[in-house]
Amino acid sequence: MSKKLFIPGPIDVNEDVLAQMAKQVISHRGSEASALQEAITEKLQDLFYTKNNILLSTSSGSGLMEGSIRSCTLKRAAVLSCGSFGDRWYKMGVLNGVPADLFKVELGKAIEPEMVDKVLSTNKYDTVMVTHNETSTGIANPIKEIGEVIKKYDNIIYCVDAVSSAGGMKIEVDESNIDICLTSVQKALGLPPGMSLCTFSEKAKKRAEKVPNRGYYFDLLAIYEYIQNKNYQYPSTPSLSHMFALNFQLKKILNEGLDNRFNRHEEMANLVRDWAQEHFQIFTDVNYLSNTLTVIKNTQGISVSNLNKKLQERGFLIANGYGDLKEKTFRISHMGDYTVKDVNELLININEILGF
C-alpha cells in the first residue's frame, strides 16, 4: 500500500499494527495488563537509551506537555520556543498558574546551547522546556548539546518534547541529561493517535514531590507511584488497544534496528531536501534540519491549497505552512514505517501536478 498522509502526524499505519487495535480488551487491573505495560516499558527504555522509568498517558502529547511543566516546576520554568509547539508549552504553564518565561527564536532558527546557558545563568529557573523537533518550522534542536549546558547548573529539570521525532531520530535520554522526554504515538512511532508517553527520571520524581497543585490526571508523580506500587498499572483505565498496538510496534521497531530506522528517516529527508533545493528553497536553518519533516519555502508562489487539492485526488496529502507560515511555506513529512519508495511516489506526483 502506498502511504497517503505526508502530514506531520497522524500518519498511515501498517495493517498489522492496526490489527492489534482490534484485539479484545482485558481487565486493566489484572496480571496480563501489568505484563503488557512492563513489556512496553522495557522496549521504550531501549528506544530512548535510558534506564529511567516510562510513564504512559491516555491523551495526546499535549497532555504530557501540560503534566511536565505543571508537575516539575517549583521556582520558574524557562520555555525555549522556536515555533508553535514551544509557544503552546508556555501557554500551558500560564494557564495552570505555573511561573514561566518564554524565550523565542526567529522562525526557522534553532535553540542553540549558548542561548540556554544565558537563560540559566540568571538563576531564576528550575525547569527548562525544549521542543526537539518543531513541526511548524522543520527545526531539530540540538538537545544533546543543550543537555551538556544543563549539566553545569544545579537541580534543573530538563524536559524535551519529542512528539514528532521519537522513533524517527536518535534521542539518547541518559547521555543528554534529559529528565522528561515525551512523545505521542501517532508520529514517528507509527501508531494511530490516542496515547502519549514519557521518560521520567528520579530527579524529576524528587522535584515533583515538592510541587503543590499538580492536579490529578497529568500528575506525573501519581502515575509514577501507581506503577511502583501496583506493579506496572495505570491509575485510571488506559487505552488498552493502544497498549496492544504499541507493544507490537515496538517489537517491530527494535527488530528493524534503531540505527537502521533512524538512517531510513534520514534518507527520506535527504530525498525531500534535494527535491526542495532543486525547485524551491528549504525554509529552515540547514544546520538543524529535522529528519521527519521538511519545511519548504514557497519561492515559486504556487498555491499550496490547490496543490494539496490535486494531491488529494490522487490519494495523497501534504501539509500547508503552520499558522502565519501558511502558503508562505509547505511541509512534507515522512515518519514511522514510511520508505524511500513512498516518498519518491509522492514527489513524482507533485512533479506531475506542478509540471516539473
Added chain:
Amino acid sequence: MSKKLFIPGPIDVNEDVLAQMAKQVISHRGSEASALQEAITEKLQDLFYTKNNILLSTSSGSGLMEGSIRSCTLKRAAVLSCGSFGDRWYKMGVLNGVPADLFKVELGKAIEPEMVDKVLSTNKYDTVMVTHNETSTGIANPIKEIGEVIKKYDNIIYCVDAVSSAGGMKIEVDESNIDICLTSVQKALGLPPGMSLCTFSEKAKKRAEKVPNRGYYFDLLAIYEYIQNKNYQYPSTPSLSHMFALNFQLKKILNEGLDNRFNRHEEMANLVRDWAQEHFQIFTDVNYLSNTLTVIKNTQGISVSNLNKKLQERGFLIANGYGDLKEKTFRISHMGDYTVKDVNELLININEILGF
C-alpha cells in the same frame, strides 16, 4: 462468543465494533474528521436526550471529572459522594486548588434530593457534583429528582458522572437540568477504553468563561470553542480509532432502540438480583439499585478471590468488592451489548463452582 469480563468496565467488545478500531487513520484536521465528530455529536444528543453540545476527550472518564470541577467552579463545589468515585471527584477539586466540600452518605445508601437541598440552602456553592452510578456500591442515584431540587436555586452548575450508566440506563439530560453529564466509552457504551465524552450546556459555558486557571487539556471551554470555531474539530489530536468505533456503535445503539437497550440492562440486573437474594444478600439500598451492576453482600463468607480464580479458569471474571468492601462484597456487572443469555451462563458457572 460468550462474554467473559463481568467487571464494571472494561467489558468485552463485539467483534464488529473492534474491527472499527483497526480502520486506517485520517487527518484530524480534514473535513472527514469534522463530519465524523458531528455525526457522533448528533447521536450522543439522542442518547442523552439533550440539545446541549457534546465534548469528546481522549482520556479516561477521570479526565472529564477533573475538567468539569475545575472548569466550572467559581465559588465552591459541593461534591456529594456515595462511594469511591465521589471521593475521587472531591480529591480532584482539592488537587487543583478548587474550593470544595465533600458530603458523604453511608456506603450502600443513595444521595437523596433532600440532602442536596440542605447543602444548597447554605448558598455556599455554585457547582454540584453527583455520581449517577456508583460502581463501588451498586447505587444509582436519583439524578432527575436531584435536578428538580437544583432548579430551585440560581446559577448552580449540575455535573453528573454517568461513567458506568450512560448507554445502559436512561439519562434525560435536559429534563434533569444537568449541565455536564460525562461518561467514558468502555462501560455501558460497549467500546474499548480510551475516550470519554460529556454534554455541555450554555450555562456551563458561561460559567467557565468566568473561571480562571482552567488549565489546558481539560479546559472544557477551550474544547467547546474549538468545536464552534473549527467546525467540529478537536484542539489536539484525538483518538480517531475510538471515534470510528464510537460512531459505529452509536448507530447500533440507536438501531436497537434506547428503551430496548435500557430494558435489556434492567432484565440482566433483575436476573442477578434474584440470584443474589436467593444465595446471598444485596448490599445496596434496594430503592436505588443500578441496572449495570449489582453489589452482593458476602453473607456466606465465601472467598471471593478463590471464586474468581476458578471463574477465570472457565474464562469469566467478576469483581471483588472495592477498597474496604473487598471480600465483604463482590460485584457482577453486565453492560454494553451483554445479554440475558450471557448473564445466565455466568451464574450457572458460579453455581457450579459454589455448589449451589
